[in-house]
Amino acid sequence: MVTIQNEVSLQENILLKNTYKIKKVISISELSIVYMGEHIKTHETLVIKEYFPRKLALRDLDNQTIISRLPSTKKKYADWMKFFSGEAQIMKELVNGNIVQYYDYFEANGSAYIIMAYCEGQLLDQYIRENQEIYSADFLRKTLIPLLSAVKYIHKNGIIHRDIKPSNIMIDEEGIPRILDFGSAVYYKKDEGHAIVTTTSYSPLELHSASSKQGIPTDIYSLAAIFYYSLSGVAPLDMSQRLIEDGMKSVRKHNPKVSPIMSGIIMWGLAVQPKKRCFSLRFFTISILLEVFILKTKSLMKSLN
Numbered sequence: 001m002v003t004i005q006n007e008v009s010l011q012e013n014i015l016l017k018n019t020y021k022i023k024k025v026i027s028i029s030e031l032s033i034v035y036m037g038e039h040i041k042t043h044e045t046l047v048i049k050e051y052f053p054r055k056l057a058l059r060d061l062d063n064q065t066i067i068s069r070l071p072s073t074k075k076k077y078a079d080w081m082k083f084f085s086g087e088a089q090i091m092k093e094l095v096n097g098n099i100v101q102y103y104d105y106f107e108a109n110g111s112a113y114i115i116m117a118y119c120e121g122q123l124l125d126q127y128i129r130e131n132q133e134i135y136s137a138d139f140l141r142k143t144l145i146p147l148l149s150a151v152k153y154i155h156k157n158g159i160i161h162r163d164i165k166p167s168n169i170m171i172d173e174e175g176i177p178r179i180l181d182f183g184s185a186v187y188y189k190k191d192e193g194h195a196i197v198t199t200t201s202y203s204p205l206e207l208h209s210a211s212s213k214q215g216i217p218t219d220i221y222s223l224a225a226i227f228y229y230s231l232s233g234v235a236p237l238d239m240s241q242r243l244i245e246d247g248m249k250s251v252r253k254h255n256p257k258v259s260p261i262m263s264g265i266i267m268w269g270l271a272v273q274p275k276k277r278c279f280s281l282r283f284f285t286i287s288i289l290l291e292v293f294i295l296k297t298k299s300l301m302k303s304l305n
Contacts, residue, residue: 008052008059009033015040017106020048020115030054031080031183036118046103049114051084053077057111066111081112088114090159090185098150099179100170119178125166128230135231135257137295140288142175144230148288150179151223152281155216160188162214164222165202166229188215201225201235205272208239217274220281224269227251227284231258231266242272262291 010033014022019040026034030053037048056073057066068074088105091114095101104115121127128134147169154161163184170178184197198207204221206212225236232254242248248270251263265287271277278284 008054010035010050011063014064016048016108016113017104020046020104020113022048028054032084037115045118047100047116047118049116051081051112053080056080060110065109084112084114084183087182087185088112090182090187091116093157094154094159094182096150096153098146098177099154119170119172119180121170121172121178123167124169124171124177124226124230127171128166128233134233135255137292137299139175139230140292140295143171143177144227145285145288147177147179147226148223148281148284150177151219154179154185155219155281158187158189159185160214160216160219161185161222162207162218163197163199163203164219164226165199166226169226186214188218200238201229203239204274204277205239205243206274213274215274216281217277217279220269220278220284221271221274223281223284224266224278227266228270231255231262236270239272246272259287259291259294262287 009025009028010022012022012024016022016037021038021040023036023038023045026036026047028034031051033050033052035048035050037046038044039046052066056069056077058069059065060067068077085105088102091100091102092105100119101117102114103117104113106113122130131139151161151164161179161182161184163181164179168179168181170180172178196207196210202222202225204218206214206218228234228236228251232251234254237246237248248267251258251266252260265278265283268278269284
């Protein structure tokens with residue numbers, strides 16, 4: 001990882017837009033590099049996301065400018081940068097306490113940059129691994145309900161996320177979630193021809209084909225997979241393992257404490273075929289509120305005995 005960073009990433013203390021200073025690399029993907037940065041006037045810690053499609057681009061001799069690897073890939077490079085710009089536009093539109101805050105977008109060095117708030121905490125998968133008693137009324141109320149509300153808010157704005165997964169959700173020290181990345185998000189009522197990225201265990205069937213219809217049920221599957229993992233500690237079977245013979249076990253097989261209603265709603269949300277899948281997040285809201293009520297009632301009865 002260090003070698004990759006030295007070869008392709010911007011160096012520490014490089015200044016962008018005479019405003020944002022690069023501090024260090026956070027992560028590198030096939031399409032972008034994410035840095036921890038700083039606003040030079042306010043000294044606020046920020047996240048800087050740089051458009052850098054590694055298969056299409058390389059860093060020029062000045063170690064800042066990004067150029068297309070080949071003349072034949074220039075158009076593709078430009079088209080993908082439009083998608084990156086679209087991500088910034090979507091983030092700018094979404095103002096919600098459980099979604100990472102957007103600050104700025106600009107183009108420079110032959111590339112483009114998104115500036116957003118830096119979120120302290122742990123990614124959801126790490127948070128679950130390090131908290132043995134994750135199944136609790138507090139976790140449901142403080143973490144899963146706000147996450148559900150954030151996804152509802154995204155849909156209300158005509159957007160589907162298409163990449164809801166543990167590594168895209170940050171949990172702060174109080175258990176509050178924030179959705180971090182919108183690189184795959186699209187306006188679902190438009191046919192935008194956006195590239196599809198899939199994630200093992202969290203991507204539904206329709207994301208494995210560019211010609212399949214995508215919509216709210218697409219995100220419902222991924223959110224149900226998050227709930228499955230959160231309440232069982234086990235990631236759902238990947239779609240490739242479910243097509244011929246679906247051996248997916250219910251949440252209750254891994255965690256009998258989960259109520260049959262909650263487990264049933266999650267499994268409904270994880271239906272392979274979109275037409276058979278839970279069609280509204282309201283069912284998840286009701287099941288979580290009921291689960292909180294059950295857990296609190298059990299706790300009260302236990303304290304009285």
